[in-house]
Amino acid sequence: MTQLLELALLGNPILRQSAQKVESIETPDVQQFIDRLIATAAASHGVGIAAPQARTSSRLFIVASRPNPRYPHAPEMEPTAMINPKILSWGDRVVKDWEGCLSVPGLRGLVPRHDEIEVEYRDRGGNLQHQILTGFVARIFQHELDHLDGILFIDRVETTRDLYSEAEYQRLLNLQQPFGGSQPK
Template identity: 65%
Template sequence: MSELMPIIQLGNPTLRQKAAWVDNIQDEQIQKLIDDLITAVGKANGVGIAAPQVAESYRLFIVASRPNPRYPNAPEMEPTAMINPRITAHSAEVVKGWEGCLSVPGIRGLVPRYQSIEVEYTDRYGNLQKQELTDFVARIFQHEYDHLDGIVFVDRLENTLDMITEQEYQQRVVNNT
């Protein structure tokens, strides 16, 4: 049974470190970390979580898009562990979209990201996967990938005017009021 790991907050130095390469994916500790991350992202109503967000500085994250109170219009997908990921190509088109972060509670920002990306990663079974991701799932991947290099979404904002509180986001964007 996986445990609920505490999610570290902005200011914790681990969030600003470059994460270490995962050498042995089948290591029991790495497999347990994957399970714990899947549990954490579900309980926190997230759509993704990176190992550094639970103070484990490994190049590993979970993409787990699904509708929830924080992202009611998210597409549905199985939680997917992405280990030692890379972006191999990207679209020329960059779009701004709203992002939040479990490590930066209470704030949303309009973040520019590539509309589509081609990625490679190793899955939890040690298999190399190659995919093209678009729209919201591409945004999740880029957001989590940034965590592996010590970058948080607020670093990507073009202007502080692109920030909003979670409460205002829920009222104005989610509820369109």
């Protein structure tokens, strides 16, 4: 079984720093770290995880969307390592939707993000990948890219009224209330 990584939590200085470029992707250390990131995200019910969250200053993250208790409606995809990622262009449409973070436990927020982005990254084999991402997967990419630049989702909410406790978020989710609509009484 792959050993899980210890998460850096809100207040840890590494979460507020810019991460360093990954120079040697195919080394055994980097490959093992990728495997450990994937295992840690799965065990934590995350849909993504960035190297700084695992106390490592590297421009590397995993996007691993799949339905789980934290994101029951997430689309299914294979965990993908995205190394030295960047956004090349953004679509015009910005959507406000719910986000949480493994490094900010117990809190959710309504965060505005671009609904479509054109991205570039190296995969775990070192190959340059170019994609257009939309919807939830585009949101994950932007959230994880923020981690590489020392930005947390709580920095992106428009107002503190858009922050909810995890318990209240789960209650809303279980009531299947439309997010952003009227709140149950």
